Amino acid sequence: MREGPDIARIGALIGDxxxxxxxxxxxxxxxxxxxxxxxxxxxxxxTASAHLSKLAEAGLTEGRKQGRHRYFTLADDEVxxxxxxxxxxxxxxxxxxxxxxxxxxxxREARVCYNHLAGEMGVRLYDSMLASGxxxxxxxxxxxxxxxxxxxxxxxxDLDNLxxxxxxxxxxxxxxxxxxxxxxxxxxxxxxxxxxxxxxAKREPExxxxxxxxxxxxxxxxxxxx
Amino acid sequence: MREGPDIARIGALIGDxxxxxxxxxxxxxxxxxxxxxxxxxxxxxxTASAHLSKLAEAGLTEGRKQGRHRYFTLADDEVxxxxxxxxxxxxxxxxxxxxxxxxxxxxREARVCYNHLAGEMGVRLYDSMLASGxxxxxxxxxxxxxxxxxxxxxxxxDLDNLxxxxxxxxxxxxxxxxxxxxxxxxxxxxxxxxxxxxxxAKREPExxxxxxxxxxxxxxxxxxxx
DNA sequence: CTCATACTTCGACCATGGACGAAGCATTAA
DNA sequence: TTAATGCTTCGTCCATGGTCGAAGTATGAG
Numbered sequence: 001m002r003e004g005p006d007i008a009r010i011g012a013l014i015g016d017x018x019x020x021x022x023x024x025x026x027x028x029x030x031x032x033x034x035x036x037x038x039x040x041x042x043x044x045x046x047t048a049s050a051h052l053s054k055l056a057e058a059g060l061t062e063g064r065k066q067g068r069h070r071y072f073t074l075a076d077d078e079v080x081x082x083x084x085x086x087x088x089x090x091x092x093x094x095x096x097x098x099x100x101x102x103x104x105x106x107x108r109e110a111r112v113c114y115n116h117l118a119g120e121m122g123v124r125l126y127d128s129m130l131a132s133g134x135x136x137x138x139x140x141x142x143x144x145x146x147x148x149x150x151x152x153x154x155x156x157x158d159l160d161n162l163x164x165x166x167x168x169x170x171x172x173x174x175x176x177x178x179x180x181x182x183x184x185x186x187x188x189x190x191x192x193x194x195x196x197x198x199x200x201a202k203r204e205p206e207x208x209x210x211x212x213x214x215x216x217x218x219x220x221x222x223x224x225x226x
Numbered sequence: 227m228r229e230g231p232d233i234a235r236i237g238a239l240i241g242d243x244x245x246x247x248x249x250x251x252x253x254x255x256x257x258x259x260x261x262x263x264x265x266x267x268x269x270x271x272x273t274a275s276a277h278l279s280k281l282a283e284a285g286l287t288e289g290r291k292q293g294r295h296r297y298f299t300l301a302d303d304e305v306x307x308x309x310x311x312x313x314x315x316x317x318x319x320x321x322x323x324x325x326x327x328x329x330x331x332x333x334r335e336a337r338v339c340y341n342h343l344a345g346e347m348g349v350r351l352y353d354s355m356l357a358s359g360x361x362x363x364x365x366x367x368x369x370x371x372x373x374x375x376x377x378x379x380x381x382x383x384d385l386d387n388l389x390x391x392x393x394x395x396x397x398x399x400x401x402x403x404x405x406x407x408x409x410x411x412x413x414x415x416x417x418x419x420x421x422x423x424x425x426x427a428k429r430e431p432e433x434x435x436x437x438x439x440x441x442x443x444x445x446x447x448x449x450x451x452x
Numbered sequence: 453c454t455c456a457t458a459c460t461t462c463g464a465c466c467a468t469g470g471a472c473g474a475a476g477c478a479t480t481a482a
Numbered sequence: 483t484t485a486a487t488g489c490t491t492c493g494t495c496c497a498t499g500g501t502c503g504a505a506g507t508a509t510g511a512g
Contacts, residue, residue, distance in 0.1 A: 006316035007309070008246035014237030016470075024231055034489060047471055049490055059318075068479040068488050082315050083233065085308045090232035092285075092304075242500075260459060273501055275460055294458045294509040 013058055014086060018043050019051050023074070023083055026061065031071035034063075110210040112203060116188030117195065117210065121220065125191065126182040128224035135170065135183070142170035144187065155223070156198070157190045195220065239284055240312060244269045245277050249300070249309055252287065257297035260289075268337075336436040338429060342414030343421065343436065347446065351417065352408040354450035361396065361409070368396035370413065381449070382424070383416045421446065 014020055018041040025032060025040040032040070038048030052072060055061040060079050063072045074080050110121040117125060129135040134148030144152070152159055171185035183191070192210075195201055200216030203209075212220065240246055244267040251258060251266040258266070264274035278298060281287040286305050289298045300306050336347040343351060355361040360374030370378070378385055396411045409417070418436075421427055426442030429435075438446065 005243065005246050005250060007250065007313050008241055008243045010312050010316045011237050011240030011242075011246060013241070015234055015239070015241035016237075017231065017234045018470080020231050020234035020237060024233065035487095043470085044472060045489065046473080046491085050470080053490090060315075070489070078315060078318075082308075082311045085311050086236050087233050089286075089304060089308050090236045238499095244500080261457095269500085270502060271459065272461085272503080276500080279460090296459070 009058065010060075010082075013055060013060060014083070016051070017041075018047065019055060022048070022051060022055070022072075023060070024087075026072065026074050027080060027083060031064075031073045033069045033071055037072060110201065110212060112192070112210055116182075116184045117192045118182055119210075121210075121212070122182035124221075124226065125224050128226055129183070131226065142183070142185075144169055152187065152191075155191070156194050157187070159187075235284065236286075236308075239281060239286060240309070242277070243267075244273065245281060248274070248277060248281070248298075249286070250313075252298065252300050253306060253309060257290075257299045259295045259297055263298060336427065336438060338418065338436055342408075342410045343418045344408055345436075347436075347438070348408035350447075350452065351450050354452055355409070357452065368409070368411075370395055378413065378417075381417070382420050383413070385413075 014023065021041040022037045025037060034048055034052055035045060037052065038045050041048060041051070043051075052061065052063065052070075056063055056072075059075055061072050062075050063070045065071075074083075108119055110117065110119045112118065116122070126135070129148060129151070130137070132147070132151070133145060134151045136143045136145050136148075149159060169185055169187050170183060171188070182188075195216075196203065196210075198216075198219070199213070200219055201210050201212040203211075240249065247267040248263045251263060260274055260278055261271060263278065264271050267274060267277070269277075278287065278289065278296075282289055282298075285301055287298050288301050289296045291297075300309075334345055336343065336345045338344065342348070352361070355374060355377075356363070358373070358377070359371060360377045362369045362371050362374075375385060395413050396409060408414075421442075422429065422436075424442070424445070425439070426445055427436050427438040429437075
């Protein structure tokens with residue numbers, strides 16, 4: 001890092017997109033693992049590890065080791081308050097910012113986020129299930145309703161198997177590109193698996209892109225109407 | 227700029243040392259010209275111009291043209307508040323940051339700041355003159371006392387010529403690397419000129435470094451004791 | 453008028469640091 | 483034990499963007 005006043009060090013830390021996404025994710029107050037943060041930021045584990053080292057070294061985050069996981073949180077609420085302040089500034093000035101085109105349109109449209117569908121189509125899936133009453137928000141949590149349960153069965157997802165796991169069925173995930181919530185958790189993972197099994201889309205190797213076929217996209221859009 | 231959340235754009239803006247120095251200087255509330263800000267940041271006018279464009283485009287600063295000057299201020303007090311918040315965070319975490327070695331020790335020790343001496347030796351000059359009663363602070367301004375007047379004459383600076391100019395005799399300048407005040411203004415410039423004329427030091431071409439000779443440094447230290 | 457100053461734009465260079473592959477260590481599961 | 487997972491370290495590559503020289507525009511001074 002170049003020579004400069006201390007304020008620049010903090011700014012540079014927040015200024016990197018990957019780190020900013022990590023910090024944004026941690027604003028929920030939840031402790032997240034390094035792998036989860038890597039997915040949130042859209043980078044590999046190695047890169048995330050380097051970022052998390054820098055954040056911890058600067059005292060913005062804290063990590064505690066638990067088993068073979070490392071859980072990260074914001075160091076304290078002052079960090080949260082500063083991030084909130086900067087976000088407020090960003091939001092107000094946002095409207096007059098230069099047009100921000102996505103680097104890779106395919107990546108923005110549909111990609112894998114850890115193990116579930118993200119991007120615009122991920123947001124659509126979530127919005128659609130919320131609108132149809134299959135999902136229901138309860139504060140920070142998301143609940144699967146009876147209606148949603150039935151929908152999932154019909155869609156071909158085996159819910160009984162999922163229930164045995166310890167992972168939460170539904171988890172909200174803040175979208176990297178769209179800054180909108182989409183569906184993570186066991187159900188989110190299962191739905192993505194089912195979508196690929198149905199042949200609607202396939203994961204491109206060596207990238208996070210999920211490529212929908214033309215017919216697959218049509219089927220997806222009728223299954224998850226807005 | 228890369229793709230990323232809005233918060234990263236603000237962070238990256240603050241994260242550059244040159245821009246951080248500019249913003250820090252503007253925290254005084256005074257309107258400063260582009261040239262002054264360039265000197266404050268330790269960059270050339272072109273570079274400063276590019277930075278000021280970005281800051282203005284993002285809505286962090288505002289500039290109004292007056293004659294052939296452009297005066298810049300922070301856009302509003304929310305920007306000031308955010309900067310203050312980030313500074314507070316930087317100050318608290320500062321003590322546990324990794325050892326920040328100056329990239330170029332010579333640059334940190336003595337360099338030219340626009341037209342006067344800056345760096346550790348610039349700070350020393352200022353502190354020494356303040357301690358000996360040659361300078362006196364009066365709010366934001368710095369005054370040259372009778373004692374300081376006599377000292378300057380003895381040191382070989384022609385004060386009469388300086389008085390004819392419109393520039394203030396003494397001006398405080400916030401140090402780029404040390405974050406300490408040092409002496410700018412007509413006197414600051416004249417003192418540096420005299421120091422090089424005496425052969426104590428010489429400007430290195432192609433850099434901002436002021437290289438003191440061993441004997442020159444000794445002479446400087448006895449002329450400006452702490 | 454000419455000259456000097458303040459600032460901007462253009463172009464090119466290059467250092468910083470973010471990216472990932474490969475390989476390693478540590479912990480847990482089987 | 484072996485295998486799998488979570489994470490880190492090392493090494494390398496390369497895009498971003500900060501930097502300045504040169505040249506151009508505008509404003510004011512003499």
